[in-house]
Amino acid sequence: MTGFELIVGGRFAxxxxxxxxxxxxxxxxNNYDLQSGTTDMLTSLENSLPQIQAAIELASKRxxxxxxxxTWLNSLKNAAYEAEDVLDDLETxxxxxxxxxxxxxxxxxxxxxxxxxxxxxxxxxxxxxxxxVNKLCQISMGVGDFINLLQHENxxxxxxxxxxxxxxxxxxxxxxxxxxxxDKELSFILDIILNYQFLQGNSDQQPESRSIxxxxxxxxxxxxxxxxxxxxxxxxxxxxxxxxFLGLTRFGxxxxxxxxxxxxxxxxxxxxxxxxxxxxxxxMDWTLPVLPIFGLGGVGKTTVAKxxxxxxxxxxxxxIRAWVYVSEYFDAKKIMKEIVLSLGGGSNVNTIMELYNIxxxxxxxxxxxxxxxxxxxxxxxxxxxxxxxxxxxxxxxxGSIVLVTTQSEHVAKTIGNMPNIITLHxxxxxxxxxxxxxxxxxxLQNPSQWQYCLEEEELTALKLIAKRIxxxxxxxxxxxxxxxxxxRTQLERVHxxxxxxxxxxxxxxxxxxxxxxxxxxxxxxxxxxxxxxAFCSIFSKNYVFDRNRLVQMWMSHGFIQPNExxxxxxxxxxIRLEDVGGKYFDKLVSxxxxxxxxxxxxxxxxxxxxxxxxVVSSNEFCYVKNDDGYLPSSARHLAIDSDNSKxxxxxxxxxxxxxxxxxxxxxxxxxxxxxxxxxxxxxxxxLDLSYIGIETNATIYAICLLSHLRYVDLxxxxxxxIPDEFCLLWHLQVLDVRGCNFQKLPKGMNKLxxxxxxxxxxxTISLISGxxxxxxxxxxxxxxxxxxxxxxxxxxxDMNEIRGHLLLSNLQHVSSKEAAAxxxxx
Numbered sequence: 001m002t003g004f005e006l007i008v009g010g011r012f013a014x015x016x017x018x019x020x021x022x023x024x025x026x027x028x029x030n031n032y033d034l035q036s037g038t039t040d041m042l043t044s045l046e047n048s049l050p051q052i053q054a055a056i057e058l059a060s061k062r063x064x065x066x067x068x069x070x071t072w073l074n075s076l077k078n079a080a081y082e083a084e085d086v087l088d089d090l091e092t093x094x095x096x097x098x099x100x101x102x103x104x105x106x107x108x109x110x111x112x113x114x115x116x117x118x119x120x121x122x123x124x125x126x127x128x129x130x131x132x133v134n135k136l137c138q139i140s141m142g143v144g145d146f147i148n149l150l151q152h153e154n155x156x157x158x159x160x161x162x163x164x165x166x167x168x169x170x171x172x173x174x175x176x177x178x179x180x181x182x183d184k185e186l187s188f189i190l191d192i193i194l195n196y197q198f199l200q201g202n203s204d205q206q207p208e209s210r211s212i213x214x215x216x217x218x219x220x221x222x223x224x225x226x227x228x229x230x231x232x233x234x235x236x237x238x239x240x241x242x243x244x245f246l247g248l249t250r251f252g253x254x255x256x257x258x259x260x261x262x263x264x265x266x267x268x269x270x271x272x273x274x275x276x277x278x279x280x281x282x283x284m285d286w287t288l289p290v291l292p293i294f295g296l297g298g299v300g301k302t303t304v305a306k307x308x309x310x311x312x313x314x315x316x317x318x319x320i321r322a323w324v325y326v327s328e329y330f331d332a333k334k335i336m337k338e339i340v341l342s343l344g345g346g347s348n349v350n351t352i353m354e355l356y357n358i359x360x361x362x363x364x365x366x367x368x369x370x371x372x373x374x375x376x377x378x379x380x381x382x383x384x385x386x387x388x389x390x391x392x393x394x395x396x397x398x399g400s401i402v403l404v405t406t407q408s409e410h411v412a413k414t415i416g417n418m419p420n421i422i423t424l425h426x427x428x429x430x431x432x433x434x435x436x437x438x439x440x441x442x443x444l445q446n447p448s449q450w451q452y453c454l455e456e457e458e459l460t461a462l463k464l465i466a467k468r469i470x471x472x473x474x475x476x477x478x479x480x481x482x483x484x485x486x487x488r489t490q491l492e493r494v495h496x497x498x499x500x501x502x503x504x505x506x507x508x509x510x511x512x513x514x515x516x517x518x519x520x521x522x523x524x525x526x527x528x529x530x531x532x533x534a535f536c537s538i539f540s541k542n543y544v545f546d547r548n549r550l551v552q553m554w555m556s557h558g559f560i561q562p563n564e565x566x567x568x569x570x571x572x573x574x575i576r577l578e579d580v581g582g583k584y585f586d587k588l589v590s591x592x593x594x595x596x597x598x599x600x601x602x603x604x605x606x607x608x609x610x611x612x613x614x615v616v617s618s619n620e621f622c623y624v625k626n627d628d629g630y631l632p633s634s635a636r637h638l639a640i641d642s643d644n645s646k647x648x649x650x651x652x653x654x655x656x657x658x659x660x661x662x663x664x665x666x667x668x669x670x671x672x673x674x675x676x677x678x679x680x681x682x683x684x685x686x687l688d689l690s691y692i693g694i695e696t697n698a699t700i701y702a703i704c705l706l707s708h709l710r711y712v713d714l715x716x717x718x719x720x721x722i723p724d725e726f727c728l729l730w731h732l733q734v735l736d737v738r739g740c741n742f743q744k745l746p747k748g749m750n751k752l753x754x755x756x757x758x759x760x761x762x763x764t765i766s767l768i769s770g771x772x773x774x775x776x777x778x779x780x781x782x783x784x785x786x787x788x789x790x791x792x793x794x795x796x797x798d799m800n801e802i803r804g805h806l807l808l809s810n811l812q813h814v815s816s817k818e819a820a821a822x823x824x825x826x
Contacts (some may be wrong), residue, residue: 004399015561016080016087017136021046023087024133041137048140052076055146056527072146081636081656083132084558085683088708088731089125095552095730095753134253180435180477181427182304185293189308190290192237193372193401194317288394290402292412295424297607298478301405304424305374308403309598318372318400320344323598325376325542329625330639332385336362336392339373359392366396377542377607378406378415386415407607426475433470439484440466441491454491462487465496472505473517478606481592483519489524512601518612521591528561530616532584533593535559536605537613537621538639538661545594545603551581552734554755557658557708560584578756578778637686639663658680661688671699678702688713692735701771704728715739715759727751737764750774756801771795782807785814 024042056073130762178658179186265386293301308314309323322342324335336358343365375391385529393402412421426535427435441462454462466487473479487496502520525533532554536545554560556798560581562570588594594603605613614623622635625642637659660677671694678684684706694700697720704725705713709732716739727748735752736759745764750773758765765771766784780802785793796802 015558016084017045017049017052019087020083020129020132021049023090023526024129040051041133044512045133045137045140048137051143051147052140066492069146072139072142076136079132079139079657081136081567081683083136084319085708086132088801090129092730093125095145096728162313178438178625179300179303179307180438181431182300182424185422185424186304186307189291189293189304189403190311190314192418193308193403194313196289196399196401220710286402287417288390288396288402289418290390290404290415291418291422292406292416293406293422293424294406294409294412296426296476297407298476299424299426300477301407302606303377303477305376305403305405306598309374310318310370314372317368317370318364319397321372321374323376325544325597325604326378327543328379328541330379330382332389333358335375335389339393340365343371351495362392363395366393366400368819370397370399372400375402375404378404378408379541380408380410380411382411383414390415427477427480429470432473432475432477433467435486436466436470436473436484437463437618438478439481440487442488458491458493461493462491462496465493466501469496469500470521474515476515478608479515479517480594482609483517485591486521486524515608518608521593522612522616525591526587528559529584529587531559533588534613534617534621535637535659537617537638538623538659539605540623540625540639540641540663541607541610542604544597544599545605547582547585547601547603551578551585553659553686553711554584556733609712642666655680656683658683659686660684661686662692664692666692666694666739671696674699675702678706682706683708683798685709686711689717690715692717694718697723701725707731710734712736722746722749724748730754733757735759740764742767745769766791772798775799778802779804780806782809785810787813 021042049489073200216523293305295301309321315321320343322339324342326335338764340358393400394411404412404415409421426432441459469487470480473483487499489495499520502516505516522530522533535554535557536550540547551560555577560577562577562580566575566580570577570580585594586806589596589603593609594605596603612620619634623639623641625640634656636656638657639659639661641663657677657680660681662674666673674689675698679702682705685708687697687703687706687709688711694717700714700719700721701723703709704723707729709729711734712729712732713734713736715736719737719740720742722737722742722745724746727746729752732752732755734757735755736757738759738761740760742764745767747769749768750770751774754776755774756776758774758780762782762784765782766779768774769790771777771780771783771790776797777799778801780799781804783793783796783806785791785808793808796806
């Protein structure tokens with residue numbers, strides 16, 4: 001398998017085809033000028049739909065190695081996207097007419113059976129609809145050949161898991177319940193950190209001098225032997241943790257301030273000492289210690305760091321703790337912001353743009369406080385800015401410590417200022433087999449686990465297969481976890497044998513350097529999950545995902561495709577589409593494609609998993625950093641991380657964009673560059689301009705022309721105005737304007753009737769007149785009651801979708817009559 005294409009979004013295409021058939025029959029039915037040939041096309045397309053759906057199901061289960069097949073599928077998707085735009089325009093037209101009081105017209109047309117849609121749609125719009133039907137019809141004619149070719153490929157291929165889950169089992173294992181192969185390293189790191197705390201004392205109020213260590217102190221922790229990479233003693237030295245880290249040999253003489261490491265006569269330049277009385281050491285000054293954990297991607301560095309961070313003794317020893325996931329491009333300003341936020345320094349830091357003021361805010365947050373900071377996944381290229389960050393962090397109280405994880409040995413040696421680097425290696429075969437068996441079959445010592453429902457013979461057979469699979473997985477814990485959870489979905493030998501015999505093992509380059517086992521895990525996902533997973537490739541490394549926001553992004557693109565049972569529950573109001581999307585996300589988490597962070601509802605995607613997402617996205621999803629990436633014209637979902645650089649040339653030929661997410665500071669060239677993208681991107685559904693620094697009102701006026709928008713994030717962007725034209729974005733589902741200060745809002749804000757999520761300051765929400773018309777809102781934390789029309793308590797009468805809590809302010813403006821009416825309808 002030397003060349004291939006992975007197709008995502010096929011099921012979405014078949015859904016659009018069904019919708020446009022229904023719409024075309026309605027809008028074109030009695031339009032005699034356009035009826036010629038249209039009925040036959042609709043009938044042909046409708047007859048082809050089952051075959052199209054079958055073809056998409058076949059294509060979603062395996063890589064497409066035939067270029068002709070890939071071209072046909074992509075043509076189908078492109079035509080479906082265009083058809084969706086046509087349907088969107090028709091729905092916009094219908095909504096606009098409805099808002100003008102023409103509902104009665106629609107009722108007459110519907111009840112009379114005489115469809116006179118020419119009174120509503122222009123000839124141009126009707127011809128556009130017919131053109132979409134024609135294009136889909138032409139493409140569908142090749143579906144028979146497509147299926148034949150796919151079946152021919154499948155005959156020649158090895159058995160591949162079909163994705164039919166006949167026995168779905170729970171994947172609800174606690175990832176922190178058991179660790180494999182790193183218990184010694186974990187204990188050693190804890191010894192270092194906690195011993196250091198003992199050295200520095202356990203109080204934020206540091207005396208001028210204090211006796212820290214006395215000979216034979218019974219409180220010193222036990223000694224343990226571990227292997228470390230050490231630049232002072234040499235690689236592989238066996239050290240005793242307590243004596244090594246304290247590293248202090250007292251020579252029995254007063255005023256002796258020459259301190260040596262045990263076993264080596266080397267001065268410790270990073271600690272200044274003076275001895276006040278015999279057998280005692282006083283620490284008078286200090287340098288912020290940085291302890292690196294180094295190892296390959298997927299070897300378990302973050303897992304170990306997380307267990308250290310969550311350790312009760314560590315939590316007790318530090319007044320404040322922070323965890324920051326570092327992006328691929330080291331940005332000291334951004335990291336300092338994240339540290340302040342993680343330490344609870346206030347969300348207003350997001351509005352600070354100048355480096356000096358951010359440094360000042362961080363110093364205020366950590367001053368005279370002992371902190372523990374984890375910087376997760378540092379990359380090469382930090383040398384220029386690292387010392388500046390370290391000097392700012394040095395304003396914390398003595399006893400503070402920084403733990404760093406990195407895949408780069410150069411980074412570990414550059415920033416580590418303690419006499420060791422903790423190195424994690426791939427697991428040995430026996431240990432790795434235990435890990436794979438744990439995630440595939442559960443904890444063997446727990447008799448309540450479901451694997452005991454299996455016959456002993458079947459369980460033994462599964463373990464033998466697991467052992468053979470483990471030999472292919474390179475000893476990487478992350479990969480073992482992913483494949484283990486894949487095996488866990490079906491406890492049947494045929495499923496496990498299919499994984500073992502998958503064609504992905506044959507070619508290490510099948511995924512352009514991606515570990516083949518991860519490709520097997522991806523191919524097992526349901527089609528709708530594949531599309532949602534691929535979408536995540538547009539975010540940068542170590543991007544922190546908010547579960548709810550990501551689900552809302554998926555919704556904005558129609559990626560959430562409920563099954564028949566879920567559709568029935570949606571129709572009855574028992575569940576929301578957000579609930580279905582939440583299940584999608586949870587399934588991806590259960591397969592270890594997302595990893596939980598220390599914050600509730602926040603997740604990251606491991607580098608190896610993100611690399612997989614990039615490969616399977618097939619250039620449809622694209623992340624670009626400054627000028628170092630080529631933007632393919634096929635990109636429909638785009639994220640650009642660019643600081644003050646012009647990008648017009650990158651997007652001139654791309655008219656297909658449906659997502660645009662901007663990162664970085666666009667203050668100087670931003671408005672001009674952004675508008676250049678908007679000019680060609682009439683199909684945008686999702687727009688995120690948060691935190692970028694918008695200088696003029698021209699950008700917000702340009703947004704008003706993007707009629708297909710469903711998701712708009714302008715939080716902390718610097719905008720000061722929402723124009724009246726913004727209220728014509730009928731399809732808008734999510735609007736985020738947190739951190740934006742408005743003096744007033746348009747009167748027509750309540751025309752955004754499809755709005756489901758509004759994130760804004762309480763003061764901003766209180767400016768919306770007639771908010772009661774936004775009956776699809778899912779949350780409203782506070783409502784300011786006033787006596788004037790549009791702000792009374794009666795606005796809440798029909799807002800039945802509100803969930804969570806609601807705070808009512810200014811109750812003095814509620815008359816007894818209004819209160820009674822409100823209570824009776826609540």
